[in-house]
Amino acid sequence: MKVFDFEIPECKNFTGYKPCYPYTKCYESGCVDPKPFGVKILIINLDAMGNVLLTTSILPAIKRKYPESSIYWLTLKNTHLLLDNNPYLDEVFVWDPETWLILENMKFDVVMNVDKSRRSASLTMKLNADKKLGYGMNEHGQIIPLNESASYDYRLGLDDELKFKRNEKTRQEILCEMFELEYKRDEYVLVLTDEEKKFSEEYKRKVGIKEDELVVGFNTGCSPLYPNKKMTIEQHVELISRLSRYDGIKLVLLGGPEDTERNEEIFNRSIKIDGVAGKLINTPTTEGIRRGICYENICDVVITGDSYGMHLAIALKKFVIAWFGLSSWTEIDLYDRGVKLIPEGLECTPCWKKVCPYNLECIKMIDLDKIEEIVIKYKEEVFDKLAKKGVF
Numbered sequence: 001m002k003v004f005d006f007e008i009p010e011c012k013n014f015t016g017y018k019p020c021y022p023y024t025k026c027y028e029s030g031c032v033d034p035k036p037f038g039v040k041i042l043i044i045n046l047d048a049m050g051n052v053l054l055t056t057s058i059l060p061a062i063k064r065k066y067p068e069s070s071i072y073w074l075t076l077k078n079t080h081l082l083l084d085n086n087p088y089l090d091e092v093f094v095w096d097p098e099t100w101l102i103l104e105n106m107k108f109d110v111v112m113n114v115d116k117s118r119r120s121a122s123l124t125m126k127l128n129a130d131k132k133l134g135y136g137m138n139e140h141g142q143i144i145p146l147n148e149s150a151s152y153d154y155r156l157g158l159d160d161e162l163k164f165k166r167n168e169k170t171r172q173e174i175l176c177e178m179f180e181l182e183y184k185r186d187e188y189v190l191v192l193t194d195e196e197k198k199f200s201e202e203y204k205r206k207v208g209i210k211e212d213e214l215v216v217g218f219n220t221g222c223s224p225l226y227p228n229k230k231m232t233i234e235q236h237v238e239l240i241s242r243l244s245r246y247d248g249i250k251l252v253l254l255g256g257p258e259d260t261e262r263n264e265e266i267f268n269r270s271i272k273i274d275g276v277a278g279k280l281i282n283t284p285t286t287e288g289i290r291r292g293i294c295y296e297n298i299c300d301v302v303i304t305g306d307s308y309g310m311h312l313a314i315a316l317k318k319f320v321i322a323w324f325g326l327s328s329w330t331e332i333d334l335y336d337r338g339v340k341l342i343p344e345g346l347e348c349t350p351c352w353k354k355v356c357p358y359n360l361e362c363i364k365m366i367d368l369d370k371i372e373e374i375v376i377k378y379k380e381e382v383f384d385k386l387a388k389k390g391v392f
Contacts, residue, residue, distance in 0.1 A: 325362030
C-alpha cells in the first residue's frame, strides 16, 4: 500500500509507530522477517469464561482451512487472560469503546460471531468484512443467523425439543458447522507458561502433595448467572469425608472470588471430621484468573458441575467427573477423559432455568456413591499404574 512516498508493508510486524527491528527501514528496503497477513479473521466471543475456553477448540480447524492467516479475537476484560500465550492468535482485543473504533477501521476477510447477543451482533453488522458468519442483527433489533450453516444453532436456541431431547451434537461440532470448518474433534487451546507450570509444581510441594498421591479437586461454585450449577455445601462435605478415608489421596477446593466464603465454610466444616485434616487443601480464590488456572492444574481429577471450572479442567486435560442438571450434557465433550453423571428419568432436566420450580431435584439426585466409586476406580486402574511406570 502506497501512502505519499512511503510503501506500507503488508506485514504483521509493521505497526507504523516504530521500526519492526532496531535501525531497520523496512518501508524502504523491505521486510527483514516478512509475515504476511494472509486471510484476516476476527472471532467475536464475549460471553462466559467457559464458553470462551470451549471456542478455542475451533482454532486448529481455522488454521487448517486458512493456513496463511491472521486471527484476531474480541472478548471481555475478565476473559482475555484465558487467551494469553495462545499460539493461534495474532491479537486479542478487549471489548471497550477504543477497541470498537479500531475494529471499525480495520478490514477483515471473515468475521465469526459466536455470541447470540445484541451487542456482539450489532458490532458484527458494523464491521467491514467480505464474509460474516454466525450471528448478526436486523433493523428490528432481532438476532439473526448470517449464513445458512448457522441456522442449526439458531434453531437450537428457539426449539426446546431440539435442544433438550433430540440434539446429539457437541458444542464444538456445532461451532465448526456454523463457521464452515472441518470438524475433527480438536481440543481446547490453553497454554501455560513455564513459570505457571513451575508455580503449580512448587505449590504442590509447599502444601505437602507427594508425587504418588492422587489429587482430587472440587470445583465448588459456578457463575451467578446460573446459581444452580453447584452441589450443596453438605454434599461437598459428605464427599470429602468419604474420600478422605482412602490412602494416597489429597483433596483440593477450587474456585474464584465469588466462592471464597463458600469454600471456607466447606473447609472449616470438613476438617472437623476425623481423618480430613491434612488431606484437604483450600486453594486461594482471589489471586486472578491465571493463578486460578495454576491451582486447578495441580489436580489429577476434578469433580464439577457444568461451569467454567469444568471447561478449565477439560482444557487442562484432567480426568473430569461432571454432573449435570439444568444444562445440556450432549453438548459437552470430555474427550474420553471423564464421566458425565446425568439425572436419569428426571423429565424437567435439562431446563436452563435460573430458578428451579421443583425444589432442585436434579441436585438432590447427584450420586455421591457413584462419584466415590469413579474416583477410586480411576486411582486403582489408571493413576496407580502410571505411578508404577514412573510417569510421575
